[in-house]
Amino acid sequence: MGSIDVAAQARILGRQNRLTTTAGIAPGYLQANLLVLPAKYASDFQDLCLRNPVSCPLLGISASPGDPHTVKPAGCIRSADFDLRTDFPKYRVYKRGKYLDSRRDLLDVWTPDHVGFLIGCSFSFEDALTAAGLLPRHQQTGSIVAMYRSNIPLLPAGIFTGAHCIVSMRPYRPDQIDRVREVTRPYLSTHGEPVAWGWDGVKQLGIEDIGQPDFGEPQVFEEGEVPVFWACGVTPQMAVESSGHHIDGLVFAHEPGHMLVTDWTSQDLPKLRPSNV
Amino acid sequence: MGSIDVAAQARILGRQNRLTTTAGIAPGYLQANLLVLPAKYASDFQDLCLRNPVSCPLLGISASPGDPHTVKPAGCIRSADFDLRTDFPKYRVYKRGKYLDSRRDLLDVWTPDHVGFLIGCSFSFEDALTAAGLLPRHQQTGSIVAMYRSNIPLLPAGIFTGAHCIVSMRPYRPDQIDRVREVTRPYLSTHGEPVAWGWDGVKQLGIEDIGQPDFGEPQVFEEGEVPVFWACGVTPQMAVESSGHHIDGLVFAHEPGHMLVTDWTSQDLPKLRPSNV
CATH class of the missing domain: 3.30.2040.10 (PSTPO5379-like domain)
Incomplete structure (x- = not known):
């Protein structure tokens, strides 16, 4: 099994909701937090990340609104069957900045207007x-x-x-x-x-x-x-909560501790820059 | 005369010390502040910029230590005869965080160990x-x-x-x-x-x-x-002054108001990211 499979396998376990935490899973692979917003707020949120890269380090972003399968830049996620809506072990749903509930996937709440952001994680x-x-x-x-x-x-x-x-x-x-x-x-x-x-x-x-x-x-x-x-x-989650009254439509995040394992390893770090996304 | 010549001409005027300020010179072209450090501090200073891109937005950096003629990334400065040591209208010299004097050029103080940083300017x-x-x-x-x-x-x-x-x-x-x-x-x-x-x-x-x-x-x-x-x-200049007691060797900066006119215009902004340098 090539080293790439370790990360892909962790995502499949996440998709099957078989992980209670991603701490310690696939050591050496970078893990990512999630934030999903309606497209009209995506540019402001991207600016927020670019202006505050230490607390909000952008790792990846949906290639286009509504597409849950493709994250840019290349190399971040390589699995052909990747799905932002399922491959985190657990999600949170917010409305107007308020927590609504936690879910195993986002399949029935995701819309063609949602844009996902992957954010670096201290794990x-x-x-x-x-x-x-x-x-x-x-x-x-x-x-x-x-x-x-x-x-x-x-x-x-x-x-x-x-x-x-x-x-x-x-x-x-x-x-x-x-x-x-x-x-x-x-x-x-x-x-x-x-x-x-x-x-x-x-x-x-x-x-x-x-x-x-x-x-x-x-x-x-x-x-x-x-x-x-x-x-x-x-x-970034607190920023979205505190400005949530401006946001029409549902916002999603990962459940704390339930991150996504990316295909990047610490070897990729020298080339990764929060604003290359 | 092509539009590129406006910026190149401003740099020649700077080199000839014929500008008392670059405010209002070559409107639409991005201007840059300067900081030059001994190579051993370059990585820390680049990290400082990448972690604080709003106050320290990196526009360009010397392609290699000691080379005053080439700034990366491509497009920042296109003149073949560019020289970091002369093309700002006026410079400041610092030692251990203290201002020593102001100069028309850096020709006799620049060493093969100096690395230059171009930083975005509010002009x-x-x-x-x-x-x-x-x-x-x-x-x-x-x-x-x-x-x-x-x-x-x-x-x-x-x-x-x-x-x-x-x-x-x-x-x-x-x-x-x-x-x-x-x-x-x-x-x-x-x-x-x-x-x-x-x-x-x-x-x-x-x-x-x-x-x-x-x-x-x-x-x-x-x-x-x-x-x-x-x-x-x-x-960034204040940061270098306040940590100057750690720095062996001379540090240079532009004289306030005496910036470098780059070849980038506001049309280039969408592709410019402080950390693409």
């Missing part, structure tokens, strides 16, 4: 941290990574205004931070290096209580460890 | 505002645009940490803002649409006194007008 750089002997704490403890609302503004684009960057947090010792930054730096398409670190970083980001994340679970700090923050893929 | 979108009947106030009054330090963090990359986004400000009436945003939105490679606006925007950005800009000159507000803020090309 990708976590593989690299683990390989470098810097296993993220939440993987070690089997918890969900801690996420916080930060005061870093998401630079506005069209209808998408007033949102802020969500950050994820992993504890490390101060003497590990240079290495942690180095290891995640090449992952420009999947949030890249940290946006802030240390207890000063907590203040800079306007986080009031590190023990009370806004999403996910609090993390255990070992002796001398400090928080290290990365931009988080929940950000 | 480009000001042409578009003027064409849409939205002449920026500072052009009308013959003053220098007002610039402020904001609290928007520049997301760190390698040695470049702890800097903030500088914003430029132009007054408009609230009923003009939608149009102002629309007109500047396509200019992704030259700062794009505003980052904040209105008196709420002043608070969001942490600006204490709109009458006391950090750079440039205060602007006149007419009855009912509010400030509109864009990310500003002074930002």
Whole structure:
């Protein structure tokens, strides 16, 4: 079995709703978050991603509105039978920025007017941290990574205004931070290096209580460890929620933790640029 | 004379030090700011631009260290006799983040180890505002645009940490803002649409006194007008100044107002993406 089959097989398992999480599935392959919008908002959302590539790194986009089978650029997804509406293990449906329900597929809600965006996911750089002997704490403890609302503004684009960057947090010792930054730096398409670190970083980001994340679970700090923050893929979803009152028609996203395994690996990273899409 | 010659001619005038400003020169052609660094910092600086494309929009980069004649990508500069060391009307020299002096050219300070970065400039979108009947106030009054330090963090990359986004400000009436945003939105490679606006925007950005800009000159507000803020090309220069203590070797920049006229026009904008460089 060629290495490409590992990713294709993960997508088939997703299509069959046989995965409860894509964490740890097909290591080395980049995973993607999903956002699907009516076509009239696609250009504003693409601008939002291009203006905020650290929190909203575009990996791929529907080749044309309504086409669930083709994602550009080439190489992102190679399976001929790919389907955006089924190949994530689980989906969420939103109306006017409000969560409606979760679904196994989008077959009966997808319209010829929907455009899908694939967005880089931090699962990708976590593989690299683990390989470098810097296993993220939440993987070690089997918890969900801690996420916080930060005061870093998401630079506005069209209808998408007033949102802020969500950050994820992993504890490390101060003497590990240079290495942690180095290891995640090449992952420009999947949030890249940290946006802030240390207890000063907590203040800079306007986080009031590190023990009370806004999403996910609090993390255990070992002796001398400090928080290290990365931009988080929940950000584009929050942007769509906060501007949702402007949006006519249904919006779809992946269910958190239920990502798409792409055909790109970390070997492809040097050529991947969020705005080449 | 073909339209390409207008840009080439502007560069020759720059080379001959016959321009006191490039404002209003070769309308429709994109102008570029300059930053030149020793090669060992080039990758960190490129990451800084890719992570902060609104304030640091990369237009071009030296094809190889030390080569002052070739800028990639293709199309940015077409003149066969182009020279990064001479074709800006005026330059600044920095050492360890401190301004040393201003020069007409870089011929005797450029080394085989220097890498040049061309960065998009707001002069480009000001042409578009003027064409849409939205002449920026500072052009009308013959003053220098007002610039402020904001609290928007520049997301760190390698040695470049702890800097903030500088914003430029132009007054408009609230009923003009939608149009102002629309007109500047396509200019992704030259700062794009505003980052904040209105008196709420002043608070969001942490600006204490709109009458006391950090750079440039205060602007006149007419009855009912509010400030509109864009990310500003002074930002990368400030980032280099604030991390300058890490930098061995000389750093060069353009003298403010003394930009390079590129061969790209606003017609090229749809294909220009800051990270295609």
